[in-house]
Amino acid sequence: MRIEILNTGTELLLGTTLNSHGAWLGKELLNLGLRVAKQTTVPDGMPVVEAMKESVERADVLIVTGGLGPTSDDLTREATAEAMGVELIEDEHALRCVVEFFERLGKPMADSNKKQALIPCGAEVLPNPNGTAPGVYVPPRLGKSSPCAVFLLPGPPNELYPMYRAEVPHRLRALAEIADDHRMLELRFTGVGESSFHERLDANLHSMAGLEVGYCARPSEVDLRLIGSSAVVAQARDFALSEYPEHLISENGSSIEEVVVQLLADQGKKLSTAESCTGGRISSRITDVSGASAVFTHGFVTYSNEAKQELLGVGAEILEEFGAVSEEVATAMAEGALRASKADIAVAVTGIAGPTGGSAEKPVGTVWLGFAAKGDNAYAIEQFWPRDRESFKACVSQKALDMVRRYLLFGA
């Protein structure tokens, strides 16, 4: 069953409003085991007619959002009638819906709202408890020019979501023969390069019959998406985990900061941070997680050499001898944060975010990450991310969180 989505609204194309309906509907349909073949956005007015004509030719089901209002650029009803080859009539039930909405509000109904009771002849009216615009369902094979089934749903989310949930899924279930055994799993990995990751997994995964594979990469993070029957998804998952056992962050969409806070809480441990080049990004990510206060108490943002000395007790002589971006300083920062916070684990970063401040020896993108834990020897590792400032901070904070994750899971 080919499903298309058409989102109408000039504001969606001006960039002033983010089109979240497409993603929201995609997710809802996936819950039914259904997929969106194509999503289109067009401005209000005549482009809706053209886009509907194209879609109903290809699709079995078309879901349209927006354009059901009373104003002159709300043309979805008219476009449907034209694209499907059916007549538009004033529907008694739809008119009652509109009239009753205004009565409930205790407000007079404008004449223009009468337009909202125009419905393609033979279509069903979908009540809208949260707004003036009734929805419309055109069943398959009602239209003269296309057998496509069409849903017209309102644009405002507080009207769209409840109407979708009340009116759409059972009709789609009846239209489709939905397979019961359909599963999607998203595995989130960190510390793997997208292309090598891909190379090691792809041939094997693609040989698994009925499995759909997808990758989505962010700075220092890759999601591996597996779709298919439970059996083949489980087989693919086992294979991916056997190749990258230590790189898996989560199987449920959890972020690495959520995983780290949970691990710390489970083990009754506290974490401290000492940040130079990330400037508080690591502690901000940790405290994005509700409940972080149980595992995080002290964070140090030591952007200058003086701050590293005063707050973390880093020796002036090692700053002098090795420079702020060095193994020695990163290690001393982690040790200092551990001491000053009385935490169980401390992580520290010092690097050159750029775009300025680099040298031949230590170019922009160079970073040292220090790690200290009670009863273990502190150490530091060097990494290199010659990227824009935002990606650099994302990669460095991700790696710091991953050092904590690995220590808590694997002891190193």
Next chain:
Amino acid sequence: MRIEILNTGTELLLGTTLNSHGAWLGKELLNLGLRVAKQTTVPDGMPVVEAMKESVERADVLIVTGGLGPTSDDLTREATAEAMGVELIEDEHALRCVVEFFERLGKPMADSNKKQALIPCGAEVLPNPNGTAPGVYVPPRLGKSSPCAVFLLPGPPNELYPMYRAEVPHRLRALAEIADDHRMLELRFTGVGESSFHERLDANLHSMAGLEVGYCARPSEVDLRLIGSSAVVAQARDFALSEYPEHLISENGSSIEEVVVQLLADQGKKLSTAESCTGGRISSRITDVSGASAVFTHGFVTYSNEAKQELLGVGAEILEEFGAVSEEVATAMAEGALRASKADIAVAVTGIAGPTGGSAEKPVGTVWLGFAAKGDNAYAIEQFWPRDRESFKACVSQKALDMVRRYLLFGA
């Protein structure tokens, strides 16, 4: 000039990733006075070919995002060659871009990355400093089957945004005959409520002939977009500024953190931060600005009462008597940060981010912001943002930055 956008990526249709590229590009094009006629999203793979064929038939310019990676479902290059009727060849310049990217990273290049150097014959390679995938520009009338101009841009935002900015606007300007006296101005305001802002400005702005007005609201921030001739845009700007003279952050898209860092640098002053509920978000925003090291040296993330005492010298008795979320503690935190950092200005926040931790007296969303500056009396103000955790941190950090901005501009 008819412009279409094609966003490719299965994840965009599954609802797991929100398609923000459409909106972002819409906004950028609006800056040039250009409008998007249609935006389409299709899954990776063969649907890209079909969608491109449809678009290049109708459009003068097609902008495609995604599908430039090394994996088997990245088919945008192939789809372009097929839709435009041009041959795909291995491009020396593109190959060098890919090779150099891996050299910079000091990592071996996988064989699959070679695929990224395949370019429609005669097209231009757009360098990608932030990733392996070079972009592509197919000039108009290069294709045998369509005269459409096509831009192929990478999907990851940290690659897309800089490539768009470096490579696309000047080519679009050359393609379109953009009216000289067509101007767009975006005024960014903070500390104004969207609806009252709108109400105070709207009638007057809408009476100005030939002016297009738009609003875009984010937590604690509203952009007012003015499009029209230089004269009417200037008139509208003057009116908006006369209504809200102290709320304007910038007229050029600068963020409040950029404005604050610049003001501090201009006045030769240093800022320090003491953060409880924002957990480092304020310092992270400040250090997102290149050059922040000249004005920011010490940040304190004091998530626990002990940290507030140890790092900022907040008295145990005032924590005991008034509680951590109080005027007295916020003021003492700011004073402590000023003292410990030897900065000129310090800002402090302590509040209840939620979703748990609230009480009848101090519900979730309560926050006290403290402010201290050399030679002035420290003080604190109370605010209330009963929002989700992310919006709460955004609003609190914005307000803290605005207190600094107002002090530097207006002395209070």
